[in-house]
Every structure is written in C-alpha cells, then in structure tokens.
Amino acid sequence: MPAPSPSPSAPVSPRVPEAVHRRRWAVLGVLMLSLLIVVLDNSILNVAVKTIASPAPTGLGSTQSELEWAINSYTLVFAGLLFASGLLGDRFGRKKSLLFGLVVFGLGSALAAFSGSPGELVAHRAVMGLGAAFVMPATLAVLMNVFERDEQPKAIGIWAGGVGLAIAIGPITGGVLLEHFWWGSIFLVNVPVVLIALALMAWLVPESRDPAPGRIDLAGVGLSVLGLVLLVYGIIRGGERASFTEPGVLVPVLAGLAVLTAFVLYERRSDHPALDVSYFRKPVFSAAVAAIALVFFALMGVTFFSAFYLQSVRGYSALDSGLLLLPLALAQMVFAPRARLAVARFGARTVCASGMAAVALGLGAFAFFDADTPVWVMALVFLVQGTGMAHIMPPVTVAIMQTLPREKAGSGSAINNTFRQVGGALGVAVLGSVLSSVYRGEIEGRLGALPAAVRTTAGESLEATLAVAEKLGAEELVAPAHQAFLDAMHVTAWASAGIAAVGAVVVAAFLPGRAADPGVPDRAAPRAPESARR
The missing domain is CATH 4.10.860 (DNA Excision Repair, Uvrb; Chain A)
Structure with a gap:
C-alpha cells in the first residue's frame, strides 16, 4: 500500500536528526516552562490590579489609567516586536532568541518587583514585554523543528494547553502570593524560574535557524x-x-x-x-489567524472585567477569584492535547466551529450573572469556556504552522502570536470602552449628592465610585454602583458572545473538513542522519 503524500498546501520539511528526536519531549518540557512564566505573569496581574491600586505600603496607589498602562505597556512592546523577533530568530537562531528573551524578561521582572512608583512599574513592564516578544514565537518555532510532522499536532496541542493553563493558573498563583507576600512578589517569583529555564535550555534545546535566510528585509x-x-x-x-x-x-x-x-x-x-503575503491567499491560513484574533478579542475583554466582578461586586479575595478559574485550567489540560483526535475524526472545521460556539455560549452566560449567581454556575461556565478554547487553539495553530516550511517557523509563530495579541488588545480596548460607557451612563444620575469636585472621578469606573463612597462615607452609592457595573457587564458580555459567534462562522466557512484536513503525516520520508542539519 503506497504511503500517504504530504498535503499539497504544506511544504515538505527535512527530517529531524535522530539525537534531537530522542529528546524531543524533554525539549518540549523546557519550552513549556519558558512559555508558562511569560503567559502566567500577565494573567497574574489581572488579580493584582486592586492591590496595586491601594495606597502605599499595601500597593502603589495607582490610578485606573496607570493600572491600564501597567498592563498595556507590556502589550504594546510585546505585540509591536513579535513579528520582528520571529524573523530574527529564524535568521540568527531560535535558541539564541529564547535565551536573550528569558534574560531580559527575568531582569524586567526583578525591576518590576521593586518599582517605587506607578511610572516605574509601567516602564519595567515594557522591559518584560521586550523579553516576552523574543520568547513566545521562539517556543513554537523550536517545537516545529524538533518534532516530525505527524507528531506536531500532538505537541502543539500540549503547547496550546500550556498557554490556556498559564492564563488560568496565573490568578491562582497571584492570589496565593498576594495573601502571603507584598504585591511585588508576583513579579519576583519569575526570577528563579527564569534561571532554571535558562540552565535547562542551554543543556537540552538544539539550535535551529533558516539555512538560507537571504538578505534581511x-x-x-x-x-x-x-x-x-x-x-x-x-x-x-x-x-x-x-x-x-x-x-x-x-x-x-x-x-x-x-x-x-x-x-x-x-x-x-x-x-x-520579511513576510510572504501569498500565504494569506490560502483560505485555511487566513481563517486560522482570523479565528485566533476573534477568540482572543472576545475572551480578553471578558477576562479584564471579570476580575472586578468577582472581587468588587462578589467580594471574593484574589485567591478565591483565581480558584474559580480552575475549571478553565483543567479543561485546557485535559482537552487541548487531545484536540488532534477530535480533528482526525470530525475535521478541523467542525471541531473549531464547535469550540467557538462553546466560547460564545460561555461569554454570553455572563449576561445573566448577578450579585448572587451560585458559584457552581460560574465554575460550569468557565469549564465550558476552557473546553471551547482547547478545541480552537491547537487546530488553528497547526493550520498556520504546517502551511509554512520549517525554516520559516519563527515567522509563522510570530504571525500566530501577533494576531492573538492584537486581537486581545482590541478586546480589552473596545469591550472595555463599551463597559466604561455603559457604566458611566448608568451611574451618572446617582452622583448628584456628591461634591462637584469628585463627581467626574467617581463616575470613571466601579473602583473609583467605591473608593469615593468609602472616603466620603456615602454607603448609599455602593448598591447602585454594583448594579450599574452588572448592567454594563451584561451589555459587554453580549458583545463578546457576538464576536465569538462571528469567529464560529469564519471557521465553519473556511477551515477544511475531515477529508481535506491539513497536516497529513509524512511518515514515508526517511529520517535524516544526525549530522544532516548541524
């Protein structure tokens, strides 16, 4: 019986050297450790914003705007340099890119932990974003160069599960640290992990690069x-x-x-x-990057306001809020590495469209949350969201990465992560604007009894209203502020669910079904000798 031919949409890559192939799972473990701290630290900050906003010595006394820039300075540098860092990794070596990124990220983390003002925290978060921009695309690019094509979907599933796991356990880790240490511990905890990752990477991870990069663009x-x-x-x-x-x-x-x-x-x-734009002419490639952007647009917007819902409206501690995300983490751990099995049986189109529909359902559920929603209902919603994400990220990442040859893996990973970051930034900005506008409209009429000098400040956000109410002893504002936030959250949740539904339509229309599923394994090709790609 003849061996299956490689997919016509995906270039055939050289085989992985035997020495590298034998330690591929250990390499994946090191990559996951590097990825974990980069993604986890950003999600930790979501539960720490309230603590950092507190006056010294508890926090830094950051304003709402300063808190947003503590998050956004990282995002701005990270998203802006992702594509360039992926190209540099392809040209000069992905291992070098990883090592450089980890060193910079660790340095930025140490500086952020001991920031003496909100401005310093914003600047040091930008340094962390610079390091992360070199780490994130290099992890996926190295993965593509140590696994054979038929094992790449499984490895990418584990990689994607790690991203989701880090997003989920970040708040839990942050909650534990904030309950026992000062706010800077959420950044300082990165330093020993970075040192361990650097040592393991120097020992285990092979170097790889584009053997014929041509002139730099x-x-x-x-x-x-x-x-x-x-x-x-x-x-x-x-x-x-x-x-x-x-x-x-x-x-x-x-x-x-x-x-x-x-x-x-x-x-x-x-x-x-620098970028072969002809790849975007492939419907599968374009649909995959669009799906990533849309799902993170919807999800990151909700993640931003859910911390305020859980802590300010429901009164949960940072740790309690993080623990509520455990179902999302568990779903990622269980289903993401196995998503390839569902794709093999039903096709990427059905699996991803169903995943997007599950995410839309979970986001839409926030429109029915109130101040008394049972904990088990919230846990179930997070489980649905995690399950949906686990069946989206691995297939679309495989579709993107297997469209490109191995020597362009850094560029492909950078495209994947750039669309994810831009989509997430848009989600926080656009959905945050919807939340803010609705909240201001709702609470404005209840601030008439306050002194004119503080009305504008009190109407900016839920946290600002509650802070003014506490300072002036205006307890009668607390209940209206909570209700105004819930109303704003409901509107934003419907908008988020609508975006996720659009994503479901996109993948249903353009991703392949089972018969045309990308990533047909090239098992027939003989393995290259160890010296072939040194």
Whole structure:
C-alpha cells in the first residue's frame, strides 16, 4: 500500500536528526516552562490590579489609567516586536532568541518587583514585554523543528494547553502570593524560574535557524514594527479614553493601518520579503489567524472585567477569584492535547466551529450573572469556556504552522502570536470602552449628592465610585454602583458572545473538513542522519 503524500498546501520539511528526536519531549518540557512564566505573569496581574491600586505600603496607589498602562505597556512592546523577533530568530537562531528573551524578561521582572512608583512599574513592564516578544514565537518555532510532522499536532496541542493553563493558573498563583507576600512578589517569583529555564535550555534545546535566510528585509521589518506599535497604541488609547473618535486615538490607529498597508504592498513587490503575503491567499491560513484574533478579542475583554466582578461586586479575595478559574485550567489540560483526535475524526472545521460556539455560549452566560449567581454556575461556565478554547487553539495553530516550511517557523509563530495579541488588545480596548460607557451612563444620575469636585472621578469606573463612597462615607452609592457595573457587564458580555459567534462562522466557512484536513503525516520520508542539519 503506497504511503500517504504530504498535503499539497504544506511544504515538505527535512527530517529531524535522530539525537534531537530522542529528546524531543524533554525539549518540549523546557519550552513549556519558558512559555508558562511569560503567559502566567500577565494573567497574574489581572488579580493584582486592586492591590496595586491601594495606597502605599499595601500597593502603589495607582490610578485606573496607570493600572491600564501597567498592563498595556507590556502589550504594546510585546505585540509591536513579535513579528520582528520571529524573523530574527529564524535568521540568527531560535535558541539564541529564547535565551536573550528569558534574560531580559527575568531582569524586567526583578525591576518590576521593586518599582517605587506607578511610572516605574509601567516602564519595567515594557522591559518584560521586550523579553516576552523574543520568547513566545521562539517556543513554537523550536517545537516545529524538533518534532516530525505527524507528531506536531500532538505537541502543539500540549503547547496550546500550556498557554490556556498559564492564563488560568496565573490568578491562582497571584492570589496565593498576594495573601502571603507584598504585591511585588508576583513579579519576583519569575526570577528563579527564569534561571532554571535558562540552565535547562542551554543543556537540552538544539539550535535551529533558516539555512538560507537571504538578505534581511530592513524596510519590511521597520514598517512592521512601526505599524504594529502605532495600531496597538491607538487601540489602547481608545480603550483608555472610552472613545475611538478623538484625534489622539484616530491618528495613531489610521497611521498604523496605513503603515501596515504600505508594509503589505512593499512585501508583495520585494524579492526578499520579511513576510510572504501569498500565504494569506490560502483560505485555511487566513481563517486560522482570523479565528485566533476573534477568540482572543472576545475572551480578553471578558477576562479584564471579570476580575472586578468577582472581587468588587462578589467580594471574593484574589485567591478565591483565581480558584474559580480552575475549571478553565483543567479543561485546557485535559482537552487541548487531545484536540488532534477530535480533528482526525470530525475535521478541523467542525471541531473549531464547535469550540467557538462553546466560547460564545460561555461569554454570553455572563449576561445573566448577578450579585448572587451560585458559584457552581460560574465554575460550569468557565469549564465550558476552557473546553471551547482547547478545541480552537491547537487546530488553528497547526493550520498556520504546517502551511509554512520549517525554516520559516519563527515567522509563522510570530504571525500566530501577533494576531492573538492584537486581537486581545482590541478586546480589552473596545469591550472595555463599551463597559466604561455603559457604566458611566448608568451611574451618572446617582452622583448628584456628591461634591462637584469628585463627581467626574467617581463616575470613571466601579473602583473609583467605591473608593469615593468609602472616603466620603456615602454607603448609599455602593448598591447602585454594583448594579450599574452588572448592567454594563451584561451589555459587554453580549458583545463578546457576538464576536465569538462571528469567529464560529469564519471557521465553519473556511477551515477544511475531515477529508481535506491539513497536516497529513509524512511518515514515508526517511529520517535524516544526525549530522544532516548541524
């Protein structure tokens, strides 16, 4: 019986050397450790925002805007440099990229832990974003170069499960640390983990790079960085100002889109492009990156406000809030590594569309949450969300990565993560703006009894209203503030669910069914000798 042929949409890659193949699972473990701290630390911050907003010595006394920039400075640098860092990893070596990124991330973490002001925290978070930008795409690129094609879906499933697990256990870790140590411990905990990861990486992870990178496309790299930074900055400003029509928001957004358009046009004409835009002509590739952007748009927006719902409305501690996300973590751990089995049986289209529908259902459930929703209902909703995510991320990541040859794995990983980050930033900004606008409209009429000097501040957010109420002894504002937030959360939840539903339609329309599923294993190809790719 003849061996199956490789998928026509995916280039055939050289085989993995035997010495590397034997230690592939140990390498994946090191990659997961590196990935865990980068993703986990960002999710830790979601439960620490209330503590950091507290006056010294408990916190830094950060304002709402400063808290947003503590999150967004990381996002801005991370998203802006992802594509460039992926290209540099392909050219100069993914192991070098990982080591450099971890060192910078560890240094930024130590500096952030001992920040003396909100401004310092924002700056040090940007340093962490720089390190993370080199770590994240390199982990997936190395994975693609140590696993054979037929094992890549399983490895990517574990990788994607690690991302979801880190997002979920970050709040739990943050809650434990905040209950026993000062707020800076959520950053300082990264340092010993980074040191362990560096030692294991130097020992186990093989170097890999594009063997024929050609001339470096300096203009293309520069345009990609400038365009992404402008676009993400404008998105963040829009969320911060709760308006996308102000010049300070419109100008960077439109400028970013213009620069990215120029980047695409330039790449189409370049004889040594940083990005081969022809990949986007493949419906599977385009649908996969769109699905990633849409699901993180919906999910990150809800993640941002759910911390305030659990802690400020429900009164849970940071640790309790984190523990409520355990069902999401467990679903990721159980289902993400096994998603490939569902794809093999039902096809990527059915599995991903069902996953997006489950995410939409979970997000829509927030529209029915109130101040007395039973804990078991919330846990069930998080379980549904985690299960849906576990059946989206591995198949779409496989679709993206197996479209490109191994030597371009860094670029492919960077595309995957760039769309995820831009989608997430848009979600926080746009859905955050919806939440803020509805809340302000709801609470405005209840602030008439307050002194005129504090009305504007009190109407900015739930936390601001509760802080003013506590300071002035206006306890009668607490219940209306909670209700206004719940009303705003319900509107935002419907918007999030709608975005996830659009994602379900996109993947149902363009991802392949079982018969045309990408990633047909190339088992027939003989393994290369150990020296073949040294």
